[in-house]
Amino acid sequence: MTEYPTALGASSRDTITLLGRDLAADVMGEVGFGELAFWLATQRRPEPGETRVFEAVLAALADHGFTPTAIVTRLTYLSAPDSIQGALAAGLLGGGSRFLGVTEDCGRFLHAVLSEVDAPPADDAGWDALALRTVRERREAGLLVPGLGHHVHKDGDPRTDRLFRIAEAEGRFGPHLALFAAIGRVHPQVLGRTLPLNGAGVCGAALADLGLPLELLRGFALLARTAGLIGQLAEELRNPVANEIFLSVDLNNRPVPPEPYRPEP
Amino acid sequence: MTEYPTALGASSRDTITLLGRDLAADVMGEVGFGELAFWLATQRRPEPGETRVFEAVLAALADHGFTPTAIVTRLTYLSAPDSIQGALAAGLLGGGSRFLGVTEDCGRFLHAVLSEVDAPPADDAGWDALALRTVRERREAGLLVPGLGHHVHKDGDPRTDRLFRIAEAEGRFGPHLALFAAIGRVHPQVLGRTLPLNGAGVCGAALADLGLPLELLRGFALLARTAGLIGQLAEELRNPVANEIFLSVDLNNRPVPPEPYRPEP
């Protein structure tokens, strides 16, 4: 008979365990929600400093106002108010490469660079040299540097410095954040202009330094966003705007004749 | 021009605010993730005792092992590994009336009973009388009492007592929990046997006592489950079982002839 091993939730008639602990006695009331999410993802309990950095990242990513994901959740609730789960799921489905993906892309990119050096640099000069080489290679390959640039916060994203400082204070400023900071210092030499290190990018660097699985960095952004989308729904219930949004599009539709599609040869 | 008011995330060139606070200075590093989720849903910052009860509820609901939602997330990841958001969204879509709905049903049910009494009872005897009347009415109407009974924890769900005690310790044992506890005491007089108060039900009672929006109680169960599903994906990445599950079904399919559907008259 096939068996399915798991270290997550399990229960018998009298007990429920989670991650090998007694859920009622040792987890409920003892473990914060951010701490638990970290623990579930890594199967190791984070230290308080790790939890603080992790929760700072979740706070940074929870809600960015009327993003496509927020609009989608509100419109889906308007259309199918019987299914909260559908409204949340629809919003999360916008968490792809463009709007929520920078966190994952940046974490993976920094990790890839680091995995190709024998040892991390010993000082800022070393980090700057590595960053300079990296930015040059991206530029020569015609590729953007993940985490660099922001369409609104052109003079600096306030989340970035704050997360650097929190990570430092908690002793969690590791090689991913160090490389990211160095990219912030040296990229003007290569690109000829100064771009901000954005908040989504620094979150990816911090999550990577916490030792979280790179394949799931987008998942943490989605967890943060779930809390944000519940906030959007709560506000929609009290001060609805989704119908106005829908009408603003529908009433301004302009019928045009069909244009037969011809594929490029 | 239509405007869309919101008290959630907003940003200008230099600042980002969330719930009227400076996100970087006042939220990141200062607010835990459970606390933030509560704040987003209610637009008021919870007190520490409220946060502790809320996070205990999230812990109770985060992961229950190989539930349909967990299996769905793992199978969807197997089938579409390029889209973490799709795997999480698919899992959440199972958070409907049957598996995650008890929390919401129980909170709404208790609230409906309470909204029909002039004032909450003053003592246990009063609660017991109200509970007795309520259970009798449900029984006479042929309806189950939400939150009563569990297919595994037949002698008592360990989460229930624990959450009662945490809520008491934090001064958050309000009328919903009081009524739920009374139902636990009196129902054998009506039903002729003793059923456990289940964990999903007590979570709904506790969330209602925290003053969270009843329409969104299912949403908090989904938030908890998002953390659990990330844990399921993390485990799937390291110790995959989804392909085994898929094969255990597919290899045991048994072709049968079509059976033309005839609707009931």
Next chain:
Amino acid sequence: MTEYPTALGASSRDTITLLGRDLAADVMGEVGFGELAFWLATQRRPEPGETRVFEAVLAALADHGFTPTAIVTRLTYLSAPDSIQGALAAGLLGGGSRFLGVTEDCGRFLHAVLSEVDAPPADDAGWDALALRTVRERREAGLLVPGLGHHVHKDGDPRTDRLFRIAEAEGRFGPHLALFAAIGRVHPQVLGRTLPLNGAGVCGAALADLGLPLELLRGFALLARTAGLIGQLAEELRNPVANEIFLSVDLNNRPVPPEPYRPEP
């Protein structure tokens, strides 16, 4: 060993069957897509007249322009262009009680009325009497009549007459359509004004007359809409509007102070 019986797809090394037929020889090239969808849902092959009515229903429901579902699919594609499946799924999640649900609600409602009469009426006078009684009962119960009324087509929904005529021409004008038509004739006597029979409602009546499972009527609306949403994506790829929609909301956000939520007592 548990076995899982199915009359749907099955395959061995050399053959693939679907619904008990040889997929390659007897289905591909021989069975239209609407016909196949009907067959899959009922495990019986529809007659040509049934297929024509069914496909007319699907055409009626495929696309209604910039509905919330269409906007949601476009916004999700904007945000996560790497996942076509996510954009389609997000759009379908709006197919709930409000925008796509009328089809199902109307079919179920008509069926419930019919299941309480001993035999269907023999003539129009009999149908009118039944319809009159039904509309009166709904009105007295303070309930709307599903399928009655339309916010745009106030003088009549052109799909309704057309579907009546197609069903008649194909000999598929059964009791659900007959009752629906009679409601259209008699409701002014009860309500004091003339409302149109809407297209979503007549589609539900027609699907019920075709003997399709009532529990899945919404599913056929979703199938039709899937084709429509692919059309929306195809247009979005060539003439994108999603970013404009997003900006029209985001640039018109108006920050307001948080308003602490207080539940009703």
Next chain:
Amino acid sequence: MTEYPTALGASSRDTITLLGRDLAADVMGEVGFGELAFWLATQRRPEPGETRVFEAVLAALADHGFTPTAIVTRLTYLSAPDSIQGALAAGLLGGGSRFLGVTEDCGRFLHAVLSEVDAPPADDAGWDALALRTVRERREAGLLVPGLGHHVHKDGDPRTDRLFRIAEAEGRFGPHLALFAAIGRVHPQVLGRTLPLNGAGVCGAALADLGLPLELLRGFALLARTAGLIGQLAEELRNPVANEIFLSVDLNNRPVPPEPYRPEP
């Protein structure tokens, strides 16, 4: 005021148009569902032969039995029976790179090869030469050839020959199918063994030859699968297996101790 142009659905008080046609008069009852789906995606009405090939593709992809997507839809319905849209959406979310992606990958791959030659070859010998070069280049790059190989139909996928013949009969055997067929003839010379051309691959080639947008090839597989998933739900309603599947996993869970995650350096 921003306007949103569209050639899809539009309506006024008295009329509804779709693709510039009168929906009631010219589409309902006149246009089959497969034909309509093609029309919506390309904004041009297909000829009957194109529709036949297109519908043959949809038939080939509609249902493959107990795939992960089918299992997911059934489990989600078990867990949230109140939301048909959620069950279908969850199933579609499995339509990603692994299980439904071959259709898209193959169509794109063939198109990329064709777009690099000045003119398509004039005869079979020319096609074989192009195919040989292509398979060699893939092999040297360590890449698989999309559409080649099948884990069950090792001696040939019956859908492939059938679709070749339907396309030929309808005069729709274009360069993508020609190249795919040539790959089937020549690959043993390079790979040293004979692999079948699989059904998902030939569907991608046929869709590309029909001039459908390459970016949406996966979308057509999802449309076909929507019909299949409705079939799965219809069968689940009558002969449920989802609870058995769930229990077969849950009852065979084996608790193991947590294993702290350590990222690779």
